[in-house]
Amino acid sequence: MILVMTKVDRRIIKTQEGIKNAFTELMSEKNLDEITMQDISDRANVGRRTIYLHYLDKYDLLDKLIEEHINELRILCQSASELSYTEGNLIWFEYFERNYTFFSTMLTSKGAPLFRSRFLDFVIEELKSDVNVTEGKNQGLSKDLILKFFGAAIVEIVEAWFNNGLSEPTEVVAEQVGILLDRNL
Amino acid sequence: MILVMTKVDRRIIKTQEGIKNAFTELMSEKNLDEITMQDISDRANVGRRTIYLHYLDKYDLLDKLIEEHINELRILCQSASELSYTEGNLIWFEYFERNYTFFSTMLTSKGAPLFRSRFLDFVIEELKSDVNVTEGKNQGLSKDLILKFFGAAIVEIVEAWFNNGLSEPTEVVAEQVGILLDRNL
DNA sequence: TACGATTCGTGTATTTATACACATTTTCAT
């Protein structure tokens, strides 16, 4: 993370935004293999050449897109680090809701199974600082085991939530997951 | 109208589109005088300097915007010139519906009373070729009088339609106005 | 398998949009 955030040219932001949105849309319509650079440039209303100014290929684009969302979540975690899980989760789940197309595509479709493990890694990473096995209720347990246990649990719930089309209200899911985490960590 | 339509740079189209949309939105929110160039560039997500590459000022922008819509309608008239009014009107009113924000703003708000007369002029212009005072039902009547008579009538209906929030279905209004015109011209 | 069409990745010259700075004018609250 660069500290001195030099102002990014407005054109870069608009172009990348357009490309990422176009790509996310296309991902919800077809498999990654079926998406061509041509498709992306058409949808984004951008010259095909322009895409190569920002990304190596569609895989690089997908990578960067995932990395960006993970990073957004990372920032949210920091800002919510003082809250309980019950409270902080709401912020999390609201981010999922705001970026429905992306997460829905990534978690539900066969399109990108690579995302799940990436996402799980991240969740575990974030839980690390909260798990204490030297004292408290988890004293004596394996930290690694606990992290995998609850990491997978969280990912599963998020996945199921999207698979059900977000039928449960955000607040309810966020709160219940929060209760379980607050009780255990 | 330039015949050899040289391909316009994609950036120009996107920029102008953005500016015009931003401006149309702003027009529906405040008076023309209250809109600043800064507002427009902010809303359009475009550098303030960029606007001056395309327009002299906000009045020029409004002019060009109006002229463009009138011209779109002119093209629609040409393509519908073989149809009866009952049929052709539907195309017209559908265009109004598609560009709701613009026409609604222009016809209903106090913002731009200049548009009404501009619009009326155009309608009369388009009716000209259809009015025959040397034979038929209007034989002996003043062509100028007929044009003003039915021109104002049409404009009034369109205006009222927008003032009522398009509560009447498009097809109904289009058909009824069509019947009246088919009967009289 | 062969072949025609599509996509790809890239080089290049050019056009467009941008950031930034400046003096000037307008707006508006005190």
Add this chain to the structure above:
DNA sequence: ATGAAAATGTGTATAAATACACGAATCGTA
């Protein structure tokens, strides 16, 4: 009225996006 803040219009250097063209790779299909 007046003074600070905002908006204006413009010059300039630079960065980004574009159009276009090209040979190579890939794909679909006959």
